[in-house]
Amino acid sequence: MRASDIAGAVMARRSTAREMAEQALARIAAARDLNAVVTTDPARTRAEADAVDARVATGEAMPLAGVPVVVKDNIWVGGWRITQGSRLFADFIAPEDAIAIARLRRAGAVIVGIGATSEFACKGVTTSQLFGPTVHPQDPQLTPGGSSGGPAVAVAAGLVPLAIGTDAGGSSRRPPAHVGVVGFKPSFGAIPYGPGFPEPFWRISVIAPIATDVGDARLAFEIMAGADPRDPDTFDVAVADHATPLRVAFSPRLGLDVAVDGDTSAGLQRAVDRLRAGGMPIVDKDPVWPAGLAEDAVMPLQHAGLAALYGDAFHNDPAQFDPDIAKQIERGLGLSGADVARALEASAQIARAFASFFTQADVLLAPTVPCVAWPFTQLGPSKIGGKPASPRAHAVFTPYANHAGVPAISIPCGTNVHGLPFGLQLIAARGRDRLLLDVAADAERILAQS
Known part of the structure; x- marks a missing residue:
């Protein structure tokens, strides 16, 4: 069932939040081999569901009444174990809800589990030393990508209709593309981010709904969005301003000289x-990027952020860390202030290039991913488009939207000869989230009919 259908059934008393929660918990338990949901607390979930049913009985209207939700393991959910996929936080209990989660709960959502992430959400595959690999619902030898692999698989496998991820470089667009669902990265600041863990990604990461269709992703966005005085980066997204005529552009490689299968x-x-x-x-x-700009130009920001947060812990006990994350911390520790300044300038150049592009177009269509899912034992596919691929080559089409702070959404658009999905990415100017969602819903409708 779609999230909106579940809420309608619970509000109409054709079902109850408790029934929806029990069914979701049973599905999660039956799908443990996917390793999509790494923490459950059935007693807490049942208590939350019963509280929603009590609110329904009083006549309170709730747009997500009884909807079971999985939340990524780096977003604070008060009273739940939230680990960031790290041994350092294996026993951490979130002291309060992130603002977005509090808004979901006020709307009647019921948290049924915590979805797997790679350590600190800093890898393009969803594996961690704490929980192991999350696998693709169509093939247990493959990865759904990362870092929001757990939430994406939870939706794709039908465990829940809605999940909440984070996106600092495509983490809630690429996994949905690889498993055939919808992932929406809002504009930076459209949804409050904290309270929560300090972020290695400065002013880049956002909270992102993952759903089976654009309508449910939009429903979650509308509930979570809106300014909050505790987050100075937040703003209220304007109503959709439909240009006449609508200007839609298509760039088959996002203006980049990169390989695609x-x-x-x-x-x-x-x-x-x-x-x-x-x-x-x-x-x-095509967007026009500054000469010589490449995605690896901004990677020092992630490495420096990890080093700033966890460098001391790494020196004390390197074995506590995923080896791939340890390498990133080591790189960060070796960076100079000038290295970080150059990465910040590259990030600003990306934002300026997108701002210029969106004076000439309202929505940009591009790939979400250049390839389908690959073995979970690898950081990336060994080849893309028949050419040897670097470990980050699978991620080339998503990070630029983060550095520009613009909204982007991935919708399913096809499969390869083996039936593995890939996605169409739609991007708009910052603050035009609702226009983007309107166009994405139109695209979804047309693709479903044709």
Whole structure:
């Protein structure tokens, strides 16, 4: 069931929040081999569900009444164990809800579990020393990507209709693309981020809903969005300002000289052709990036952030860390102030380039991923487009939206010859989240009909 259908059934008393919670807990227990949900607390979940049913009985209206939700293991959920996928936080109990989670609970959502993440949400595969690998629902040898692999798999496998992830470089767009669901990265500041753990990603990471369709992702966004005085970066997103005519651009490689698998490229083009045939006005147009700019130009920000937060703990006991995260911390410890300044300038250049592009277009269509899922034992596929691939080559199309602070959404648009999904990414200017969601819903409708 969709989240909106569950809420409607609970509000109409055709079902109860307790029934929905029990069913979700049973599905999670039956799907333990996926390792998508790493923490459950059935007694707490049942108490939350009973409290929602009591509120329904008083006549209180709740847009998420009884909807079971999985939350990524780096977002504070008061009273729950939240670990960031790290041995350092294996016994940490969140002292309070993040603002976004408090808003979901006020809307009637029931937390049924905590979804797996890679350590500190800093890898493109969802594995950790604390919990092991999360696997793809179609093939247990494959990864769903990362770092929001647990929430994405929980939705794709039908454990819950809605999950909440984070996105600092595509973490809640790439895993949904790899498993065939919707992941929405709002504008930076559209949803309050804390209270929570200090972030290694300065002014980049956002809280992101993951759902089976655009409508449910939008429902969660509307509940979580809005300024809060505790978060100085937040703002109120404007109503959708529909341009006349709507200007939609398609860039098959986001203006980057990068490899894409043939199946993925061809499937993306077919999806865009279907959107054109369905009436969406699309022109071919690439963003223009500063000469020499590459995604690795901004990676020092992540490495420096990890080093600042966990460098001392790393010196005390390196074995506490995932080896791949340890390498990132070591790189961060070796960076100079000038290295970080250059990365900050690269981030600012990305933001300026996107701002310029969106004076000429309202929405940009591009790939979410250049390839389908790969073995979970690897940081990335060994080849993309028939060429040797670096460990981050699978992530090339998503981080720029984070550095620009703009909203981006991934919707399913096809599968390869083996039935593995990939996604179409839609991007808009900062603050135009509602316009983007409108266009994404239109695209979803057209693709479903064709």
